[in-house]
Amino acid sequence: MAHLLFTGFKACGKTTIGRLVAARLGRRFVDLDEVIEEIHAGEGERLPFRGIYESVGPEAFRELEYEAACLTAERAAEAERHDRALVVALGGGSLTQPRTRDLLTTVGLLVYIRVPLEEMLRRVRENGYPAFLKSSDPENEFAGVFREREPLYLEHAELVVDVADRLPEEATAFVLAQLKDLRGIEP
Numbered sequence: 001m002a003h004l005l006f007t008g009f010k011a012c013g014k015t016t017i018g019r020l021v022a023a024r025l026g027r028r029f030v031d032l033d034e035v036i037e038e039i040h041a042g043e044g045e046r047l048p049f050r051g052i053y054e055s056v057g058p059e060a061f062r063e064l065e066y067e068a069a070c071l072t073a074e075r076a077a078e079a080e081r082h083d084r085a086l087v088v089a090l091g092g093g094s095l096t097q098p099r100t101r102d103l104l105t106t107v108g109l110l111v112y113i114r115v116p117l118e119e120m121l122r123r124v125r126e127n128g129y130p131a132f133l134k135s136s137d138p139e140n141e142f143a144g145v146f147r148e149r150e151p152l153y154l155e156h157a158e159l160v161v162d163v164a165d166r167l168p169e170e171a172t173a174f175v176l177a178q179l180k181d182l183r184g185i186e187p
Contacts, residue, residue, distance in 0.1 A: 002085060002183060003079070003080075003085045003087070003108025003109065004018075004027075004085070004086070004088065004108055004109050004111055004179070004185075005090055005107060005111065006018045006021075006087070006088065006090060006111050006113055007090045007094065007095060007110055007112050007156075007157060008112055008113040008114060008115070009092045009120055009145075009146045009149060010120065010124060010130045010142075011115070011120040011123035011127070012092075012113045012114070012163075013115065013163060013168065013171060014090065014092075014113050015033075015089040017113055017171050017175055018088070018089040019087075019089075020169065021087050021175055022086075024172065024176060025085075025087065025176075025185070027084065027086060027087050029087050030075065030086050030088045031088075031089045032065070032068050032072060032089060032091050033089075034049075035071055035072055036061075036065060036067075036068045036091075037049055037052065038068075040052045040056075050130075052064065053132065058132065062097050062100070065091060065093070065094060065097070066097065066100045066103075069094065069100045069103050069104050070103065072107065073104075073107050076107050076108065085108070086108070088107070088108070090104065092149065095149070095152040095153065095156055096149065096152065101152070105156055109159065109183065110156055110158050110159075111157060111158070111159045111161060111175065112153040112159070112161065113163055113171075113175075114153075114160055114162045114163065115162075115163060116164055117143055119164060119165075120142075121139055121142060121143070124142065130142075132145070133145075158182070159182055161174065161175050161178050163175070
C-alpha cells in the first residue's frame with residue numbers, strides 16, 4: 001500500500017485534490033503546511049503558514065519544512081505498521097532542499113499535479129500571492145520561481161498528472177484513474 005505525496009507549485013491544487021483523493025481512498029490526509037504550523041506552535045507561537053514564513057525567513061522555514069518532512073515520514077511508517085497509507089500534500093518548495101527531497105522521495109509515490117502557469121497566476125491573483133515573493137513585480141517573480149522548480153517536480157515525480165482545466169472533482173477522478181493505471185490503486 002503506497003503512500004501518495006502530491007507535489008507541484010503554489011496554487012496547482014495539491015491540497016484540494018489531495019484531500020479529495022484521501023477521502024475517496026479512505027486514507028488519512030496530511031498537509032505538510034499544517035505540520036509546519038504544528039511544529040512552530042510547539043515552539044511557542046501559533047501562526048498561520050504565511051506568518052511563519054514571514055517571521056522566520058526562508059532559511060529557517062526550510063529547516064521547519066525538513067522537520068515536518070521527518071515527522072511525516074514517521075507518521076507514514078506508523079501508518080504502515082497498521083496496514084494503512086497516507087495522502088500527503090507537500091509544500092511547493094519541499095523538493096528544493098536536497099535532504100528534504102531525498103527523505104520525501106523514500107516515503108511514497110510522488111505525484112506532480114501539473115497546471116499551466118497562466119492558471120496558477122490567475123488563482124494567486126484571486127487568492128493572494130505567496131509569502132516568498134518579495135519583488136515589486138510578483139507575477140514575473142512567480143513565473144521565474146515556477147520555471148526553476150518545475151524541473152525538480154518532473155525529475156522526481158513518478159507520476160505527472162496534468163489537471164489544467166478540470167474542476168476539483170474532475171481532477172480527482174483523473175488522478176485516481178492515472179493511479180489505477182500506474183499502480184492499481186483504486187477506491
